Amino acid sequence: MSLLEVRELTVFHGQLEALHNVSLSVDAGEVLAIIGANGAGKSTMLRAVAGFHPPSSGAVLFDGVEVTGLPPERRVQAGIVLVPEGRRLFASLTVEENLLAGRYRSRPGSFDLDRVYELFPWMVERRRQNAAGLSGGEQQAVAIARALLVNPRILMLDEPSLGLSPLAARRVYEVLPELVSSGLGILLVEQDVRQALRLADHVKCLLEGRETLSGTPDELSLEQVESAYFGIADGSRRPMPTGEATR
Numbered sequence: 001m002s003l004l005e006v007r008e009l010t011v012f013h014g015q016l017e018a019l020h021n022v023s024l025s026v027d028a029g030e031v032l033a034i035i036g037a038n039g040a041g042k043s044t045m046l047r048a049v050a051g052f053h054p055p056s057s058g059a060v061l062f063d064g065v066e067v068t069g070l071p072p073e074r075r076v077q078a079g080i081v082l083v084p085e086g087r088r089l090f091a092s093l094t095v096e097e098n099l100l101a102g103r104y105r106s107r108p109g110s111f112d113l114d115r116v117y118e119l120f121p122w123m124v125e126r127r128r129q130n131a132a133g134l135s136g137g138e139q140q141a142v143a144i145a146r147a148l149l150v151n152p153r154i155l156m157l158d159e160p161s162l163g164l165s166p167l168a169a170r171r172v173y174e175v176l177p178e179l180v181s182s183g184l185g186i187l188l189v190e191q192d193v194r195q196a197l198r199l200a201d202h203v204k205c206l207l208e209g210r211e212t213l214s215g216t217p218d219e220l221s222l223e224q225v226e227s228a229y230f231g232i233a234d235g236s237r238r239p240m241p242t243g244e245a246t247r
């Protein structure tokens with residue numbers, strides 16, 4: 001039994017079928033990366049797992065218990081935590097105020113402010129600085145740290161490297177292996193395919209709401225991933241998407 005299991009989920013936004021019969025599972029200590037072009041349905045999947053988009057069919061199970069009908073805050077209490085696309089920090093609050101903003105939702109566990117500052121030592125000196133003054137990569141780190149303070153069991157990251165320089169993206173990604181080895185399950189959405197392939201145990205490609213490819217990074221060739229990503233039969237015509245090139 002997986003920690004998180006999504007069974008044949010279909011989600012509509014009005015008339016638009018954003019996800020069609022997509023299944024996935026994530027175990028504790030495992031990373032599943034969902035990749036795909038703009039509009040593929042990646043954020044819809046994370047938001048549906050978090051409880052923001054009720055599916056028209058299918059189920060979400062957490063620890064073997066169906067949570068499909070639960071509101072978002074109940075899922076957070078269970079340990080399903082989303083770091084949304086675009087980070088969403090409070091710009092006028094300090095770093096530490098942002099970190100503590102989610103404290104009321106916190107579950108018991110090993111993550112507290114001290115542990116977060118151990119993981120991101122630069123935040124200690126800058127904890128009284130406004131979040132608006134941080135770089136994109138620093139903001140992403142604060143968003144991740146804020147999520148960790150909830151003590152999640154499944155952490156969902158929606159395009160953490162979006163808009164970051166390659167170096168800043170690498171820094172954000174650097175902390176993830178340690179979290180995974182401590183037993184956290186990560187459901188990652190990423191357009192930077194190389195970054196996703198480096199970290200993930202399993203990769204799933206979505207195209208227009210449908211799964212086009214699934215496998216371990218070892219099993220999949222770059223050509224296969226590229227065709228699945230763009231929905232083209234001949235993978236040789238376009239360059240691989242990387243963090244710098246996609247947007």
Ligand SMILES: Nc1ncnc2c1ncn2[C@@H]1O[C@H](COP(=O)(O)OP(=O)(O)OP(=O)(O)O)[C@@H](O)[C@H]1O
Pocket residue numbers: 013014016018036037038039040041042043044045085191
């Ligand atoms: N709240 C909404 N209302 C209506 N349509 C939506 C809504 N959210 C997403 N969509 C549409 O659903 C489809 C999937 O969107 P989604 O945001 O899940 O894609 P994505 O893979 O995350 O794309 P991106 O890489 O641009 O973030 C798109 O066609 C999008 O326009």
Ligand SMILES: [Mg+2]
Pocket residue numbers: 042043044085158
């Ligand atoms: Mg998205």
